[in-house]
Amino acid sequence: MTATPVTVTVTGAAGQIGYALLFRIASGQMLGPDTPVRLRLLEIPQGVKAAEGTAMELDDCAFPLLAGIDITDDARAGFDGTNVALLVGARPRTKGMERADLLEANGGIFKPQGEAINAVAADDVRVLVVGNPANTNALITSANAPDVPADRFTAMTRLDHNRALTQVARRAGVPVDEVRRLTIWGNHSATQYPDLFHVEVGGAPAPALVEDESWLLDDFVPTVATRGAAIIEARGASSAASAANAAVDHVRDWVQGTREGDWTSAGIVSDGSYGVPEGLVSSFPVTSRGGAWEIVQGLEIGDLSRERIDRSVAELVEERDAVRELGLV
Numbered sequence: 001m002t003a004t005p006v007t008v009t010v011t012g013a014a015g016q017i018g019y020a021l022l023f024r025i026a027s028g029q030m031l032g033p034d035t036p037v038r039l040r041l042l043e044i045p046q047g048v049k050a051a052e053g054t055a056m057e058l059d060d061c062a063f064p065l066l067a068g069i070d071i072t073d074d075a076r077a078g079f080d081g082t083n084v085a086l087l088v089g090a091r092p093r094t095k096g097m098e099r100a101d102l103l104e105a106n107g108g109i110f111k112p113q114g115e116a117i118n119a120v121a122a123d124d125v126r127v128l129v130v131g132n133p134a135n136t137n138a139l140i141t142s143a144n145a146p147d148v149p150a151d152r153f154t155a156m157t158r159l160d161h162n163r164a165l166t167q168v169a170r171r172a173g174v175p176v177d178e179v180r181r182l183t184i185w186g187n188h189s190a191t192q193y194p195d196l197f198h199v200e201v202g203g204a205p206a207p208a209l210v211e212d213e214s215w216l217l218d219d220f221v222p223t224v225a226t227r228g229a230a231i232i233e234a235r236g237a238s239s240a241a242s243a244a245n246a247a248v249d250h251v252r253d254w255v256q257g258t259r260e261g262d263w264t265s266a267g268i269v270s271d272g273s274y275g276v277p278e279g280l281v282s283s284f285p286v287t288s289r290g291g292a293w294e295i296v297q298g299l300e301i302g303d304l305s306r307e308r309i310d311r312s313v314a315e316l317v318e319e320r321d322a323v324r325e326l327g328l329v
């Protein structure tokens with residue numbers, strides 16, 4: 001066991017995802033069985049009492065890896081020395097709210113959090129933005145933390161990736177573990193493009209998945225892209241346990257590496273690959289080695305995929321332009 005615990009900050013710690021996430025982190029499922037963790041729970045003042053309740057429950061689990069818990073409503077205290085920051089707390093869209101209002105309201109959260117990360121986080125800080133609109137919130141956070149390398153800021157599309165894996169496994173009639181090389185491109189929104197053109201099933205290419213265009217375009221893509229709304233409709237609340245699970249998967253793979261012969265999907269700052277404008281936070285096929293994401297290069301992108309990727313990227317450009325106009329980036 002390493003002597004120094006890793007400090008993990010979770011914002012929105014008293015929310016639904018926070019409740020599903022903190023216990024997984026404290027049990028070692030995110031950073032591994034040999035890494036002690038110190039948790040920082042960052043909430044707004046109204047959320048602090050509930051976060052204290054969650055902390056009591058964490059204490060009551062007697063997790064051997066849990067080295068301590070701090071609760072705060074102050075961003076600087078919350079990110080002080082943090083190594084991994086999970087930005088979950090966000091302003092949800094409410095009735096009658098336009099997208100620009102939503103971006104502005106979230107700018108009020110992610111701009112100061114970016115500034116605080118810039119000022120006080122550890123040199124090796126890695127940030128995952130879960131709170132929606134996740135890609136553009138990650139862009140705002142990164143833009144307001146100019147001293148932290150941009151490749152440390154990511155947005156979560158792992159839930160979309162996992163959703164797509166299950167749909168493909170069902171279709172192919174195989175265990176989910178046999179599905180590899182699937183990609184989510186673009187925005188974590190209904191415009192995202194889950195791409196099956198490079199998928200392998202049981203170690204072999206699976207052309208049958210894309211040959212049935214009506215299944216692909218009328219069933220698979222919309223099922224994955226609108227799954228969040230379907231969960232809200234069924235549960236009366238947005239996905240929480242599956243979102244927490246995806247956050248654990250994302251950080252685990254980032255820190256510990258992706259498996260050989262496979263890749264995953266993550267929203268990362270574009271270097272211009274695949275025609276995605278540099279600087280946008282877009283989902284790509286990625287591998288991780290040595291604690292850094294790398295975009296999988298050289299994939300052939302056909303006309304159908306090109307059109308779908310461009311559509312989602314155009315939405316990201318619109319969001320970026322809107323937050324630029326608001327002076328948030």
Ligand SMILES: NC(=O)c1ccc[n+]([C@@H]2O[C@H](COP(=O)([O-])OP(=O)(O)OC[C@H]3O[C@@H](n4cnc5c(N)ncnc54)[C@H](O)[C@@H]3O)[C@@H](O)[C@H]2O)c1
Nearest residue numbers: 012014015016017042043044047089090131132156159243
């Ligand atoms: N990227 C994804 O795949 C994905 C999936 C599911 C949900 N989400 C998003 O995750 C976010 C959280 O979802 P939830 O179900 O936990 O919501 P929730 O409303 O249950 O919890 C959000 C928590 O954030 C807190 N909060 C608000 N502003 C804050 C701030 N400035 N600092 C710290 N905490 C703050 C609130 O007090 C609340 O406790 C939402 O934006 C949701 O849309 C993203």
Ligand SMILES: O=C(O)C[C@H](O)C(=O)O
Nearest residue numbers: 132227228229231238239
């Ligand atoms: O919270 C939402 O709007 C949905 C969420 O992003 C999801 O994909 O489940």
